[in-house]
Amino acid sequence: MIITVQKPYDKLLELLAPYKKIFVMGCGDCATICQTGGEQEVREMANRLVESGKVLTGRGTAEVGCDQRLVRLAIRKYEDNFNAADVVLVMSCGSGVQTLTEVSKKMCIPGCDTMFCGTIERIGKFFERCRACGDCILYETGGICPIARCSKELLNGPCGGQDDGKCEVGLWQKDCAWVLIYNRLKEINRLDLLKKFRPPKDYSNLSKYKEQIREGLQ
Amino acid sequence: MNKISQLQEALAAKRFIFTGEIEPVKTTDLTEVLETARILKGHVVATNVTDNPTAFAYMNSLVPCYMIQEKVGLETIYQVTTRDRNRLALVADLLAASALGIKNVLALTGDHTTLGDNPKTRAVYDLDSTQLVYMIRQMIDKGVDLEGHPIHNPPKFFIGGAANLGADPIEPEVIKIEKKANLGVDFIQTQVTYDIEAVKNFFKLTSHLKVPIVIGICPLKSLAMAEWMEKNVPGVSVPPEMVERLAKAKETGGKEAMAEENLQIFGEFCREIRNTTPAAGIHVMAVGFEWIVPKIIERASLKAIG
Numbered sequence: 001m002i003i004t005v006q007k008p009y010d011k012l013l014e015l016l017a018p019y020k021k022i023f024v025m026g027c028g029d030c031a032t033i034c035q036t037g038g039e040q041e042v043r044e045m046a047n048r049l050v051e052s053g054k055v056l057t058g059r060g061t062a063e064v065g066c067d068q069r070l071v072r073l074a075i076r077k078y079e080d081n082f083n084a085a086d087v088v089l090v091m092s093c094g095s096g097v098q099t100l101t102e103v104s105k106k107m108c109i110p111g112c113d114t115m116f117c118g119t120i121e122r123i124g125k126f127f128e129r130c131r132a133c134g135d136c137i138l139y140e141t142g143g144i145c146p147i148a149r150c151s152k153e154l155l156n157g158p159c160g161g162q163d164d165g166k167c168e169v170g171l172w173q174k175d176c177a178w179v180l181i182y183n184r185l186k187e188i189n190r191l192d193l194l195k196k197f198r199p200p201k202d203y204s205n206l207s208k209y210k211e212q213i214r215e216g217l218q
Numbered sequence: 219m220n221k222i223s224q225l226q227e228a229l230a231a232k233r234f235i236f237t238g239e240i241e242p243v244k245t246t247d248l249t250e251v252l253e254t255a256r257i258l259k260g261h262v263v264a265t266n267v268t269d270n271p272t273a274f275a276y277m278n279s280l281v282p283c284y285m286i287q288e289k290v291g292l293e294t295i296y297q298v299t300t301r302d303r304n305r306l307a308l309v310a311d312l313l314a315a316s317a318l319g320i321k322n323v324l325a326l327t328g329d330h331t332t333l334g335d336n337p338k339t340r341a342v343y344d345l346d347s348t349q350l351v352y353m354i355r356q357m358i359d360k361g362v363d364l365e366g367h368p369i370h371n372p373p374k375f376f377i378g379g380a381a382n383l384g385a386d387p388i389e390p391e392v393i394k395i396e397k398k399a400n401l402g403v404d405f406i407q408t409q410v411t412y413d414i415e416a417v418k419n420f421f422k423l424t425s426h427l428k429v430p431i432v433i434g435i436c437p438l439k440s441l442a443m444a445e446w447m448e449k450n451v452p453g454v455s456v457p458p459e460m461v462e463r464l465a466k467a468k469e470t471g472g473k474e475a476m477a478e479e480n481l482q483i484f485g486e487f488c489r490e491i492r493n494t495t496p497a498a499g500i501h502v503m504a505v506g507f508e509w510i511v512p513k514i515i516e517r518a519s520l521k522a523i524g
Contacts, residue, residue: 151330152301152341156348157394159327160382160409163452169330182390194390197397200305200349200364 001119002030002093003126004037004112013052015109016087021057022049023085024111025074025100027065027092033120036112037065037091045091045111057084065096071103082106117148134205140193142184147201149177155198158182223321224293225264226376228499229405229430234492235499236515237295237407237432238265238508240286242277251282254508255290261512264293264322266407266501270302273334280311284318295378296320299328304344305353309363312354316373324378324407325350348397351379355402379403381431383411383420384453392423399427407501410436410447412456414490421495430498433491437480437514439507441465480510485517492518 007015016022024046031037039061046059058081062074075082082088088104090097091111101108116128131148137155138145147153151169152161158178161168165179185194221227228235238258242251251267258265267279267286283294296315303311315323327350331341345353353364354377361372379398385391395406406429411417417433424431438444441464444456460483467479491497500518502511 151332152327152343152346154327154343154346156346156397157390158385159347160380160385161330161452162385164386168452169332178390179387182387182393191393194393195396197348197352197401199352200345203344 001033001117001126002095003115003118003128004031004034004093005115006036006041006091006112007110009048012089012109012111016049016054016089019087019107021055021085022087022089023057023078023082023106024049024059024089024091025065025082026059026061027096028061028063029065031065031092031096031112032061033123034126035123037061037096042091045089049089057081062096062100065090065092066099068099068103071096071099075104131206133201133203134210135202137198140196140198141181142188142190142193144177144181144184146177146181149175149180154178155201157194220374222374222376223264225295225322226404228263232498233263234497235432236262236511236518237499237501238262238511239268239501239503239505240265240282240508241268241271241505242279242282244274244276246277248277248282248285252285252289255286255292257508258511259290259292261515262292262502263499264295266295266297266324268505269297269299269326269328270334272329273301273331273336275334275336280315280318280320283315283320287319293322294320295322295324297324297326298350299326300343300345300347300350301328301331302342304342305364308345308350308353309357312357312373312375313369316375321374321376322378323354323375324380325354325403326380347379348394348401351377351398351401351403359402376404377402378405378407380409381406381420382409382453383433384409384413384416384455386453388420388423395424395429396427399429403429405429405498406431408432408434410434410451410454410503412454412460412487414487414494417491417495417497421497425496431496432499432501433495433497434501434503435484435487435491436503437484437507437510438464439504441468477510481513481517484514488514488518 024042026037026042042059046056058078060078063070087107089111090100090108093114097108097110117130118126118128128148133147158176162176165176166172167174167176185191240254267283269279270276279297283296286292286294325347327347331339356362361369381395444461447454448456464479467475488500504511
């Protein structure tokens with residue numbers, strides 16, 4: 001799940017100031033679950049903008065905001081209202097904003113900030129779990145990712161910044177990933193995995209723009 | 219043994235050593251760094267020079283290391299953190315350090331950027347401290363970088379690593395030290411401690427390792443500092459009776475009496491470490507009041523061993 005938060009409303013008004021006619025587009029997937037860009041949030045945002053004196057041409061939601069096929073469908077559904085707008089406020093992650101830009105060529109304003117790739121404990125409780133490093137090592141860290149969950153992305157054990165399993169980054173509110181890993185590996189009797197030296201990681205996947213063109217999937 | 223540094227020689231000869239610590243700050247002026255080095259010279263075998271400590275953007279440690287060795291004649295321990303530099307920059311700086319005659323390197327991860335004075339920066343952490351030890355060993359022993367590219371005239375360094383003897387839980391910390399030892403770290407310097415029992419316990423847990431371990435201490439410049447250490451440095455706890463002794467001294471005799479009490483306390487503490495544990499030496503961190511370091515060492519040596 002891509003976890004988003006809405007940009008502050010004042011900031012959105014500032015970003016929308018140069019434009020006259022606004023369409024608000026949401027996403028039926030991650031942003032719906034995060035309650036940052038689902039149907040309800042899109043409706044609330046549209047109403048609020050009208051109250052602020054903005055001109056709305058319409059509002060809608062793509063079933064999945066980052067799937068070009070479903071975004072095209074949504075544009076067709078709201079056709080006249082969508083085309084009448086000179087700006088679209090996109091209530092989704094950055095991928096959704098860019099998908100709509102690519103498909104529609106409209107000026108798109110991000111209504112949300114994309115925070116991380118994570119898990120949902122329950123609504124309102126989101127936790128980062130993956131950095132998309134392109135070389136998954138969860139099989140040797142007890143299913144706990146040190147790249148995503150250790151603020152220093154360490155690969156060989158805890159640093160001096162943990163106390164009683166809490167991390168000094170963020171004022172001792174969050175768990176030290178390496179103490180979690182240690183506890184987990186101990187529990188499953190696999191401390192040998194902690195003792196293994198992990199050499200410098202190949203970070204090239206995180207250092208460049210990526211595409212996946214897979215033959216045979218068309 | 220190939221002679222690399224005086225620190226290496228002293229540790230190999232099992233001489234009980236002292237090391238000091240110098241912190242270059244946000245300045246272009248080296249006067250204070252050199253003055254501090256002059257205070258420490260003759261009392262410590264080498265001094266650490268910090269690399270953007272607590273993630274504050276200061277003068278880099280390489281140039282002060284060189285200048286201290288050249289102008290003062292005190293050997294340095296070049297602290298290198300992986301926080302601010304990727305493997306390219308680390309190789310570049312280590313080659314430069316070797317070219318400048320720096321012999322000892324302390325391989326560190328570094329305090330997190332968000333705790334420093336430029337918290338909005340992008341942290342690097344391309345390597346961790348264990349991997350940095352590995353990379354330096356590759357450079358020295360095989361004469362190559364991490365990709366196996368040959369280095370012309372490879373460097374020679376005596377490599378140190380850090381340990382937090384007060385870590386809780388301690389087992390993952392010990393496992394990490396084992397990894398560094400297996401990779402070929404030459405010595406360990408520990409985080410500050412005020413607790414002789416923690417030191418003894420740490421030596422019990424690491425008795426299977428052959429690496430010399432130097433224990434970190436930090437005299438208390440003020441009562442506020444004691445409070446700060448307790449609150450902010452993970453695994454560090456200042457015993458209340460120590461704070462009471464210092465507070466009482468300050469109350470009755472002011473600053474001077476407090477300094478004298480510091481000498482008493484840390485002189486005793488050093489003797490205790492020396493006499494009751496297998497420590498290879500003591501690393502005295504007294505940034506901002508380095509004048510106390512020679513006096514503590516003097517006190518520590520008053521009652522000679524054996």
